[in-house]
Amino acid sequence: MSPARTVTIADVARHAGVAVSTVSYVLSGKRAISATTRQRVLDSVRALDYHPNAGARALASKRAKVIALVLPLRAGMNLPVLMQFAVSVVTTARQYDHDVLLMTADEGPDGLRRVAASSLVDGLLVMDVELHDPRGPLLRQLGEPSVLIGFPADRDGLTCIDLDxxxxxxxxxxxxxxxxxxxxxxxxxxxxxxxxxxxxxxxxxxxxxxxxxxxxxxxxxxxxxxxxxxxxxxxxxxxxxxxxxxxxxxxxxxxxxxxxxxxxxxxxxxxxxxxxxxxxxxxxxxxxxxxxxxxLVPAEDVGRQAVKLLMAKLDGESVPQSTLLQPRLTIRESA
Amino acid sequence: MSPARTVTIADVARHAGVAVSTVSYVLSGKRAISATTRQRVLDSVRALDYHPNAGARALASKRAKVIALVLPLRAGMNLPVLMQFAVSVVTTARQYDHDVLLMTADEGPDGLRRVAASSLVDGLLVMDVELHDPRGPLLRQLGEPSVLIGFPADRDGLTCIDLDxxxxxxxxxxxxxxxxxxxxxxxxxxxxxxxxxxxxxxxxxxxxxxxxxxxxxxxxxxxxxxxxxxxxxxxxxxxxxxxxxxxxxxxxxxxxxxxxxxxxxxxxxxxxxxxxxxxxxxxxxxxxxxxxxxxLVPAEDVGRQAVKLLMAKLDGESVPQSTLLQPRLTIRESA
DNA sequence: CCATGCCGTCGAAGCGCTTCGACAGAAGGG
DNA sequence: CCCTTCTGTCGAAGCGCTTCGACGGCATGG
CATH class of the missing domain: 3.40.50.2300 (Response regulator)
Structure with a gap:
């Protein structure tokens, strides 16, 4: 439609007749703002259809609000479960106002290093970890918040979750x-x-x-x-x-x-x-x-819990090292 | 290991004894740099293990180097194919030095609007488009580069690809x-x-x-x-x-x-x-x-081609409106 | 009635990067 | 030999946002 110069926080501030920082505080809730001002700002946000620029936000706040989901890529994987899992991760992450970057394991350790070092993501969710997975040591060394799905032999200093x-x-x-x-x-x-x-x-x-x-x-x-x-x-x-x-x-x-x-x-x-x-x-x-x-393999539960754990870690909370989800038997006709 | 203040382009510049902008130009190749300087910079990059900050890059260049992959989320979907497809998209995108943000359709149109408006992504790959998909008009209106997998009834102004x-x-x-x-x-x-x-x-x-x-x-x-x-x-x-x-x-x-x-x-x-x-x-x-x-449903081909089309669009090239992939029959024992 | 605090708001300083214009110095043309 | 044209490099101005410190104004308590 319009030539569409993208709307910035400055536009909102001007429209609402307040300072840029005030808009920021309204949006983040990090400082008290009077009800009337808040409302005026919110109205302007809506009126202008303002969406904060992700890059700028990430740069200034050092939080990208994105987590990486690292999928395995191996023979014998069972894709449907993986997919269910991925969907539940995305859905749950959105509830925490985060997005999900999809990575495959085939980029190897460098991939993890890259996204972590570039601050593209705030944390990592690593799927289908094996008993002697090289990514275990890597994650430990990387120091990036992470949650593993599956249990490596040495889980010291890592956060792991899986079905029992x-x-x-x-x-x-x-x-x-x-x-x-x-x-x-x-x-x-x-x-x-x-x-x-x-x-x-x-x-x-x-x-x-x-x-x-x-x-x-x-x-x-x-x-x-x-x-x-x-x-x-x-x-x-x-x-x-x-x-x-x-x-x-x-x-x-x-x-x-x-x-x-x-x-x-x-x-x-x-x-x-x-x-x-x-x-x-x-x-x-x-x-x-x-x-x-x-x-059943409760892929959705695992995904949801994994994201919750990761979010807790991002907030600096401490979380249990191991989480085991209890299986549930459903009786049907075959036994 | 170290307290790990993250390495910035300024550190690299200092280490190599050049200006920040020179480092940038070496890395982007957008201006000619002498072979000796280039090498010195590259060495410093390696020595310091420098990874450009994604947010800063996105902010300054207006290119996030991320594309969104929008998955459907419906009954009767067939997950394994979806998964194969997703993997091939990620792999191909990486070859173009892009990452992939995973989104599910259940966030609806607002989700697309959000990622586009926030410059979180540079383009959209929308899967499993239906004949009368509301996302068709939306994408047209959004003006964000996009490629659809599947053919909506009205594909005017859109780029579509699918198996024939x-x-x-x-x-x-x-x-x-x-x-x-x-x-x-x-x-x-x-x-x-x-x-x-x-x-x-x-x-x-x-x-x-x-x-x-x-x-x-x-x-x-x-x-x-x-x-x-x-x-x-x-x-x-x-x-x-x-x-x-x-x-x-x-x-x-x-x-x-x-x-x-x-x-x-x-x-x-x-x-x-x-x-x-x-x-x-x-x-x-x-x-x-x-x-x-x-x-076979050549999920990998579709994924690869879709990414290529999207990359071409991001580079401002014009691409065919419709791409149909030819099916291949494999004879085995059943017929 | 003045000192004290708190509340709500503002201005400005970055965050790390790209990119534009400027500018030395080398190379080429008349 | 001087003027132009490149080449290679630099400095600085943002990109849009968060956050820190400052500061009026209002209520409180002595």
Missing amino acids: FARAGALCADHLIGAGHREIALLGAPSVVYERGTGYAGRTLAGFTEAAARHGVPAAVRPCEESFDAVCSAVRDLLGAHPGTTGLVVHNEAAVGHVLGALRMLGRRVPQDVSVVAICPDDVAERAGPPLTSV | FARAGALCADHLIGAGHREIALLGAPSVVYERGTGYAGRTLAGFTEAAARHGVPAAVRPCEESFDAVCSAVRDLLGAHPGTTGLVVHNEAAVGHVLGALRMLGRRVPQDVSVVAICPDDVAERAGPPLTSV
């Missing part, structure tokens, strides 16, 4: 055993995921195994690739080697549909012949046939 | 008909997606129907919800109503696995009894059983 996967594995085992199953098994992620030392996969497995042992129930465990054929033979092998298995836990979102297909092909009915519990998002569980009893 | 879904639909039909099928069908997205006027779904359907008509082959079409049961009855209905159907196109990523399961349950072998072609990402097609002949 050990508990999730145990919950699945307990549920099956409680339902009377006397031999159970876990079908996991592709083996590369375990080898990489991805914390959550190993922790689920440990929790599962431990719970089974506690009840004295034999528990087989098998990694599982994600193609239909691979899943079929994995299931066949498993049931061959452990014919008494009647309870199955699946911790592999991409394979979960195939597992049901494989069981169908092998003539095993779910849940009559084999009970299945999955660890996956609700929508996957719901649209499976039959709908799966499942423990 | 009509062509993709036609390609599937052509492939099946070329293989000798005399009655074919399309299993599509959930009906809500069509009703919303999501361009790509409708265009696929149109391309498919048209191609079939051109060959004089009857072609049924059916939207499809994504739960296993719904898919089963959809497939059953379809095959019941059109018993001669031997070629099936599936344009629904979440349902594609279930379709194969349903066919198996109905006793139809793939590809002996029914040939199946899917429109979905390669990894989904590959890990299906049997691996699916498919047309």
Whole structure:
């Protein structure tokens, strides 16, 4: 429309008949301003459709009001959960009046250094941290406020949050055993995921195994690739080697549909012949046939909490080093 | 380590024994600087590990070197593709020395207005634009450089890019008909997606129907919800109503696995009894059983091209109003 | 009734960078 | 040999905002 010279705080001040600093204080609330002046300023802001310049604000206040979200970029990642997570981070950050800069891990440590050093962001949210993640030491050294999703082996001086996967594995085992199953098994992620030392996969497995042992129930465990054929033979092998298995836990979102297909092909009915519990998002569980009893990965919760932790750190509050989110089992038809 | 007062351009200038402006010109290349001076400055930059302050740069140059990626946030979205897309946008943007601000559509028009007006970003990438998307007019009015992924009905003055879904639909039909099928069908997205006027779904359907008509082959079409049961009855209905159907196109990523399961349950072998072609990402097609002949949604290409278009616009170049990416059919075992 | 405080507002000094105009000195032309 | 034209560099003026210190004016208390 108009030639649109952008509106500055000086324009607002002039329009409202006050000093620039007064406008600033009205907007930030950092000093008391009389109700009448405040209102006049606010009206001018609205009238002129004023939006503070982000760069100038960042420069003067040393706060960019932007946080970085660092995504992993690896094989075997499960994109939908990542996405849900990202969305919840953005939504929550906005509630704190912050924006989110999206980064991929493939720029490596330099990327983190760059955004931190350039004051592009005030803090970092690092996803999918592995057991021996090089970014752990880096973050410690960087001194930039950060929150990690996932647990590195050495979490000293870091703030970490994740679903309690050990508990999730145990919950699945307990549920099956409680339902009377006397031999159970876990079908996991592709083996590369375990080898990489991805914390959550190993922790689920440990929790599962431990719970089974506690009840004295034999528990087989098998990694599982994600193609239909691979899943079929994995299931066949498993049931061959452990014919008494009647309870199955699946911790592999991409394979979960195939597992049901494989069981169908092998003539095993779910849940009559084999009970299945999955660890996956609700929508996957719901649209499976039959709908799966499942423990969900509460991506949204994790995202929200992670942002809250980071905001607390930005405000100089001290926060717990580790936060574990409790898993929740939803009973559907498969177990 | 150190108390870490951040390094400024003045520090670099002092260290190199030149003026601040000289450092700036070395870094931006906007004026000729002698080789020796340039080298000295560059050395100092490295020695001090200097990173320009993003806010100051943005303020002075009126270029933030950040673009916004606006994601949709709707039911029936398919997250993995979105994610792939986002990753490719970030990667490409980095090649142009830009960062990416992630926004969700749920902040609405105000969100776009806000980031644009505050100069937080230099341009906008808007994903998953619908036929009658309110953001079309908004962008036009905003005057901020932008690129839309998807085609609104009125694309005057906008820059749009997408996969040529009509062509993709036609390609599937052509492939099946070329293989000798005399009655074919399309299993599509959930009906809500069509009703919303999501361009790509409708265009696929149109391309498919048209191609079939051109060959004089009857072609049924059916939207499809994504739960296993719904898919089963959809497939059953379809095959019941059109018993001669031997070629099936599936344009629904979440349902594609279930379709194969349903066919198996109905006793139809793939590809002996029914040939199946899917429109979905390669990894989904590959890990299906049997691996699916498919047309992939080239999320990465779209992302890369979209960024390139946006960068061209930021540089003041003029770009084509519409860009259509050609689909590619990959033959696997299912058709 | 004057000293004391507080409240609300203002002016000005930066924040770190880009960019414009100026200006030495070298190079080239008449 | 002087005047012009480049080249390479410098200094300074902002960019739009936050924040600090200052300062009138009003109420309070002695």
